[in-house]
Amino acid sequence: MRNPLTSLLHLFAPRRCVVCQMPLAGNERYLCTTCDIGMPRTNNHSRRENSMEKMFWGKIPIERGASYFHYHKGSDYRHIIFRLKYRGQKEIGEEMGRRIATELSVSGFFDDIDLIVPIPLHSKRQRSRGYNQSEWIAKGVSSVTGIPLNTEAVRRGKETETQTSKSAITRWDNVRDVFETIRPDLVAGRHILIVDDVLTTGSTITSCASSIMRAANDVRFSVLTMAMAD
Numbered sequence: 001m002r003n004p005l006t007s008l009l010h011l012f013a014p015r016r017c018v019v020c021q022m023p024l025a026g027n028e029r030y031l032c033t034t035c036d037i038g039m040p041r042t043n044n045h046s047r048r049e050n051s052m053e054k055m056f057w058g059k060i061p062i063e064r065g066a067s068y069f070h071y072h073k074g075s076d077y078r079h080i081i082f083r084l085k086y087r088g089q090k091e092i093g094e095e096m097g098r099r100i101a102t103e104l105s106v107s108g109f110f111d112d113i114d115l116i117v118p119i120p121l122h123s124k125r126q127r128s129r130g131y132n133q134s135e136w137i138a139k140g141v142s143s144v145t146g147i148p149l150n151t152e153a154v155r156r157g158k159e160t161e162t163q164t165s166k167s168a169i170t171r172w173d174n175v176r177d178v179f180e181t182i183r184p185d186l187v188a189g190r191h192i193l194i195v196d197d198v199l200t201t202g203s204t205i206t207s208c209a210s211s212i213m214r215a216a217n218d219v220r221f222s223v224l225t226m227a228m229a230d
């Protein structure tokens, strides 16, 4: 929580680009034009059967998949992720969600998707962070596309507690069963867009989708993440 004096100072401080820290022009939001143009976009959405989609082949019924930008250690674009996840700046997520949706809409990426499910956070983590960063990205996507956001169907259960006392097999079950689909009626028969902040191995998204598949019939998925870790 900012104290009132800090908030007041922020009113007068120049707004700066999240990536390069240069002052922003009046019409720029979070990113300056140079950093926006220079963003290492994957352009996944313009290619069918792209590398991102292939990560999910044979695991979940995937229609389309895209990550927005490449992320690697040391890249200045890491600040977007850092601020969103660890600095309480959830609005960056919404802004990025809007940008992503605006750019990807043109290619028909969102066509016939029925609802958006952001990867849920473990409730304890959500309480300490105060929000779910993936939900804020999804919010931005929803506001541009008009596709409804759903945060009720899936929840995240217990994870990683007392792992040391468990056998390897139980540990695997622990990972697999992290997600629980508590309202299958909300997702059955639908084309679901799963939204996450950063894609690494794809195992979290696969786990979430598998939970939905176990609970509900006739579901299809598309997958969208803000960044893809290289």
Ligand SMILES: [Zn+2]
Binding pocket: 017, 018, 019, 020, 021, 022, 031, 032, 033, 034, 035, 036
């Ligand atoms: Zn910049």
